Amino acid sequence: MEKLHLEGSAKTPTIDFNQETGVLELRGRSIPENSIEFYNPLHEWLDNYETSPHHTTILDMKLEYFNTSSSKCILDLFKRLEKMNGDITAVHVNWYFESEDEDMAEAGEDYQAIVQLPFSIIEVEEI
Amino acid sequence: MAITDVYDFYRKMEDEKIILSFKGEFTADLLTSVLHILESKMIELNIDSKKKKRVFNVMVECFQNLYHHIETLEIDTESVKIQKSALIMVKHVDGKFIVRTGNFILNSGIAELKRKLAMVNALTTDELRALYQSKLKKDARTDKGTAGLGLIDIARKSKNKLEYEFLDITEESSFFCLNVVI
Numbered sequence: 604m605e606k607l608h609l610e611g612s613a614k615t616p617t618i619d620f621n622q623e624t625g626v627l628e629l630r631g632r633s634i635p636e637n638s639i640e641f642y643n644p645l646h647e648w649l650d651n652y653e654t655s656p657h658h659t660t661i662l663d664m665k666l667e668y669f670n671t672s673s674s675k676c677i678l679d680l681f682k683r684l685e686k687m688n689g690d691i692t693a694v695h696v697n698w699y700f701e702s703e704d705e706d707m708a709e710a711g712e713d714y715q716a717i718v719q720l721p722f723s724i725i726e727v728e729e730i
Numbered sequence: 731m732a733i734t735d736v737y738d739f740y741r742k743m744e745d746e747k748i749i750l751s752f753k754g755e756f757t758a759d760l761l762t763s764v765l766h767i768l769e770s771k772m773i774e775l776n777i778d779s780k781k782k783k784r785v786f787n788v789m790v791e792c793f794q795n796l797y798h799h800i801e802t803l804e805i806d807t808e809s810v811k812i813q814k815s816a817l818i819m820v821k822h823v824d825g826k827f828i829v830r831t832g833n834f835i836l837n838s839g840i841a842e843l844k845r846k847l848a849m850v851n852a853l854t855t856d857e858l859r860a861l862y863q864s865k866l867k868k869d870a871r872t873d874k875g876t877a878g879l880g881l882i883d884i885a886r887k888s889k890n891k892l893e894y895e896f897l898d899i900t901e902e903s904s905f906f907c908l909n910v911v912i
Contacts, residue, residue, distance in 0.1 A: 613762050634765075634790050636758050636797055668783065670790050671879035678866060703780050706787075706887065713859070717867045 604655070607648040615641050616666065620648055625657025625692065630665040630730065633673040642676040649683060656692035660684065665699045665730045666707065674710075681718040688720060695721045701730055751819040756797045765789065768820060775822065784887045785827045785912045791880045791887075792831050792910060793818060799833060829910045834903050840896055843906070847894055850885040858886045888912045 604622045611617035616631035635641045662684060669677065681696065688694035696718075698711035708724060715722040743751065749771055752764060768789060772782045796816045816833035835843070853861060862882050871878070885892060893909040 613766060634794075636761070636794055668787060668790070670787075670794060671883045672794065674866060674879060675871060701779070704783060705780070706783065709859070713863050713866065716863060 604651055607644070609644070618645065620645070620652070622652055622655075622657060625660045626663060627660065628663040628665065630663075632667050633669040633677070635670075636672070638670070638672040638676045642673075642679065645680065646683065649687075653687050656687065658692055660687065660692045660694045662694065662696045663699070664696065664711075667701070667730050669710075678714065678717065681714060681720060685718055685720055696723070698722060698724045699727050699730055700724065702726055702728055747821050747823045749820050749822050751817070753815065753817045755814050756793065756800055756816060758797070761793050761797060764793065764818070781912070784889075785829075787887045788827075788829055788884050788910055788912055789820065791884045792829050792908065795880050796831055796833050799835070827912045829912070830908065832905060832907045834899065835896075835906045837902055837904055840904060840906075844896075846881050847892055850881050851891045853885070855886070855889070858882055862886065884910055 606622070607618055607620035609615070609618040611631040614632065614635045616629045616633045619626070619628045619630070621627070633641075662680070664677070684694045684696070696714075698714070700707035700711060708726070711722070711724045715724070750764065750768055752760075754760075765786070769782075769786060772785065777785070796818070800814050800816065814834075816831065818832075819828075819830040821828040821830070850858065850861075862879060865879055865882065881892070888910050890911045893911075895907045897905040897907070899905050
């Protein structure tokens, strides 16, 4: 199946979803006014992916900023993977934050508390 | 207003340490430009990364609140021209950023907004975090498609109480002023 690649913009993250590796990456900033519209194609791609996923699915969240409008969409994404997680594909979330960005680390912990998925919160120099 | 009043305007903005101010209708493109200008300004001012992110987050939520609010106002009435117009102002004074917004609001929406503002102002940092988590988890969106988390996030990131006023304008509308210090 086709990879999903969306180039990032001033308000939207770069998306790289790859069925062959099972790596789904969101990188950059997610601050669009209409988040639902932006996240829809990701769900459409996942509709296909879940029919034949890679045996491991790694969601790499490398966000610099996200607005509250995106926060629900990000949760929807996690919920979706939560349902997918099982024998066919083992899902793992990597939540990245830049050193000293305790707000982003906290945001990761907030999701970790809500979502039933293996979750790593990873500190990096720069996203 | 005389042409030379431009200088008074200039002086006022300079004295008040206003780094950006805009009055008019907000569109998504306008917000992109405004945020870009403010982000560049923060880099120019050498604001440390943590603070820069907090200020940027607060600005995004404040301005997008206006954007979504304006979007819901009815169109095709004469009064809307006034109502849709809003004001934003960002000041940088003594190392603090002050984000101010002003917009028209229907009086019917005031009670609910006042309730939300009073609630976030009454909560501690930990309580705000718990409220954010529980609202996020509830998996509900407002009729505007927004998360209803904006004010909570503004309070969390600014680490300050939100200051606000409602000014009477007409029988149906008021002017809502919000002041956030980061």
